[in-house]
Amino acid sequence: MTVHVKNNIFWVGQRDWEVRDFHGTEYNTTKGSSYNSYLIKEEKTVLIDTVDHKFSREFVRNLQTETDLRSLDYIIINHAEEDHAGALTELMALIPDTPVYCTANAIDSINGHHHHPEWHFNVVKTGDTLDIGNGKQLVFVETPMLHWPDSMMTYLTGDGVLFSNDAFGQHYCDEHLFNDEVDQTELFEQCLRYFANILAPFSRLVAPKVTELLGFNLPVNMIATSHGVIWRDNPAQIIEQYLQWSADFQEDRITLFYDTMSNNTRMMADAIAQGIHEADPRVTVKIYNVARHDKNEILTSLFRSKGILVGSSTMNNVMMPKIAAMLEEITGLRFRNKKASAFGSYGWNGGAVDRIQTRLTDAGFETALSLKIKWRPDDTLLETCREHGRKLAHLWALSPLPSRESAPLDSALTPQQTEENSTCMQCSVCQWIYNPRLGEPVQGIAPGTPWDQVPETFLCPECGLGKAVFDELCVEAL
Numbered sequence: 001m002t003v004h005v006k007n008n009i010f011w012v013g014q015r016d017w018e019v020r021d022f023h024g025t026e027y028n029t030t031k032g033s034s035y036n037s038y039l040i041k042e043e044k045t046v047l048i049d050t051v052d053h054k055f056s057r058e059f060v061r062n063l064q065t066e067t068d069l070r071s072l073d074y075i076i077i078n079h080a081e082e083d084h085a086g087a088l089t090e091l092m093a094l095i096p097d098t099p100v101y102c103t104a105n106a107i108d109s110i111n112g113h114h115h116h117p118e119w120h121f122n123v124v125k126t127g128d129t130l131d132i133g134n135g136k137q138l139v140f141v142e143t144p145m146l147h148w149p150d151s152m153m154t155y156l157t158g159d160g161v162l163f164s165n166d167a168f169g170q171h172y173c174d175e176h177l178f179n180d181e182v183d184q185t186e187l188f189e190q191c192l193r194y195f196a197n198i199l200a201p202f203s204r205l206v207a208p209k210v211t212e213l214l215g216f217n218l219p220v221n222m223i224a225t226s227h228g229v230i231w232r233d234n235p236a237q238i239i240e241q242y243l244q245w246s247a248d249f250q251e252d253r254i255t256l257f258y259d260t261m262s263n264n265t266r267m268m269a270d271a272i273a274q275g276i277h278e279a280d281p282r283v284t285v286k287i288y289n290v291a292r293h294d295k296n297e298i299l300t301s302l303f304r305s306k307g308i309l310v311g312s313s314t315m316n317n318v319m320m321p322k323i324a325a326m327l328e329e330i331t332g333l334r335f336r337n338k339k340a341s342a343f344g345s346y347g348w349n350g351g352a353v354d355r356i357q358t359r360l361t362d363a364g365f366e367t368a369l370s371l372k373i374k375w376r377p378d379d380t381l382l383e384t385c386r387e388h389g390r391k392l393a394h395l396w397a398l399s400p401l402p403s404r405e406s407a408p409l410d411s412a413l414t415p416q417q418t419e420e421n422s423t424c425m426q427c428s429v430c431q432w433i434y435n436p437r438l439g440e441p442v443q444g445i446a447p448g449t450p451w452d453q454v455p456e457t458f459l460c461p462e463c464g465l466g467k468a469v470f471d472e473l474c475v476e477a478l
C-alpha cells in the first residue's frame with residue numbers, strides 16, 4: 001500500500017508491528033517500527049531510501065503497483081544501514097542502471113553491504129542540488145555521525161519537506177502516518193527513547209547541524225523521517241526538542257539500577273532511594289533491577305537523570321555480568337554532566353563496588369561516595385544506606401541544573417560561539433568541533449595543547465575516527 005504525503009510525494013514504506021529488537025539486542029523496539037521510503041513524482045521520479053532488507057520483496061512489489069520501476073530516474077540513499085537501504089539489491093536487480101545519489105562515505109557502506117561497485121553512484125555533498133522538474137530541486141545536506149559517517153538529509157524545495165532519515169525519528173509503529181494523528185504521550189516517549197539510546201553519543205553534533213540547516217534559509221514545512229511518524233504539524237517542535245536533549249540534558253531525577261543474587265543489594269537500593277526522597281522530595285527517584293527491566297527504559301531514565309547509582313554484589317571477585325554489560329553501554333552512550341556512585345553487598349573481600357566506581361569514572365561521570373555493606377543489611381545498616389542517600393541528594397543538589405529552556409532555533413549559533421569556533425579544530429568526518437582553549441580535556445589532552453603535540457593515537461572523541469581527519473582551523477589563539 002502507499003500513503004499520500006503531500007502534493008506529489010507518496011509513502012511507499014513498510015510497517016513492522018512485530019519487531020522487538022533492533023541493532024541486534026542493542027535496542028528493544030517495544031512499539032514496533034516502520035521503515036519509511038518515499039516516492040516523489042515530479043517531471044522526474046525519485047525514490048528516497050528503501051526499507052529493511054527483510055521486507056525487500058514486499059517493498060519492490062508494492063513499489064511496482066505505484067510506478068513502473070523503469071520510470072525511476074533517481075534513487076536517493078540518505079543512509080546505507082540495512083533498515084533503509086536493505087532492499088537496494090532486490091530493487092537494483094530490476095533496474096541496474098538507475099543512478100544512486102549518496103554521500104562519499106555511503107559508497108563504502110553500500111558496497112560493503114551490497115557488493116555492487118558497478119552501480120551508477122553519484123556522490124553528493126552539502127549544498128549540492130538535483131533538479132527534478134516542475135521548478136523543484138532536491139538539496140542535500142551531509143549529516144555525518146548522525147548516526148553513521150554516511151548519513152545525510154535531503155530537502156525538497158517547493159514542498160518544504162526535509163527527508164531527515166534517522167534524525168527526528170522514532171521506533172514507533174502506527175497505522176497513522178502523521179504526528180498529529182497519534183497518541184502524543186506514546187510518540188514523545190519513543191522520541192526520547194530513540195534520542196537517549198541512539199543519538200546521545202553524538203549530541204554535540206546536533207546543534208551545529210541544526211544551525212547549518214537553518215543557515216540555508218529553507219522553510220521546513222514537514223519532516224519526513226525514516227522511522228515512525230512524519231512531522232507535519234509544527235515540525236519545529238521536534239527540532240527544538242533535539243536542541244534541548246543535545247545540550248547535556250538532565251532533569252531533577254536520580255536513577256538507581258542494580259543486580260543481586262539474594263536481594264541484599266536490592267535492600268540497599270531501596271533504602272538509598274528512601275534517603276534521597278527524604279532529603280529532597282522534589283527529586284524523581286527511579287529504581288531498576290537490570291535482570292527484570294527493559295534495558296532501554298533504564299538507559300532512557302539515566303539520560304534524564306542528574307545522578308545515577310549503580311549497584312552490584314560481588315561475585316567471584318567481580319561485579320555481576322549484567323551490570324558490566326550496562327556499564328559498557330553507558331560508556332558508549334557518553335552521557336555528559338552527570339554524577340554517579342556505586343554501591344553493593346559483599347561477603348568477604350568485595351571488589352565489585354570499586355570496579356564499578358572505576359568504570360563510572362572512566363566513562364566520564366563525576367563519582368562520589370560509594371557504599372559497601374557486608375552480607376544482608378540489618379536495621380542499622382539500612383539506616384546507613386538511607387543516610388548515604390540523604391548525603392548524595394544534598395551533594396548532587398549543590399550543582400544547579402542546566403537551564404531547561406529550549407534554545408531558540410535562530411540563536412543556536414551565537415556570534416560569541418562563532419568567535420570561539422574560529423579557534424578550534426574540527427573533525428572533517430563528523431564535524432565535531434574541539435576548542436582547545438575552552439574545551440574540557442579530552443583523552444588526557446589538556447586545554448591549550450598545541451596541535452602538533454597531540455599524539456598520533458588521538459581519536460576524534462565524537463566519531464572515533466583518527467587524528468588525520470582533523471583540520472586545524474586556526475592556531476594563533478593557542
Ligand SMILES: Cc1cc2nc3c(=O)[nH]c(=O)nc-3n(C[C@H](O)[C@H](O)[C@H](O)COP(=O)(O)O)c2cc1C
Pocket residue numbers: 259260261262263264265266312313314315316317318345346347348349350351374375376
Ligand atoms: C556464587 C557466589 C560468589 C561469590 N563471590 C564473592 C566474592 O568473590 N567476594 C565476596 O566478597 N563475596 C562473594 N560472594 C558473597 C556475596 O557477595 C554476598 O552474599 C552478598 O551479600 C550477596 O548480595 P546480593 O544478595 O545482593 O547478591 C559470592 C556469593 C555467591 C553466591
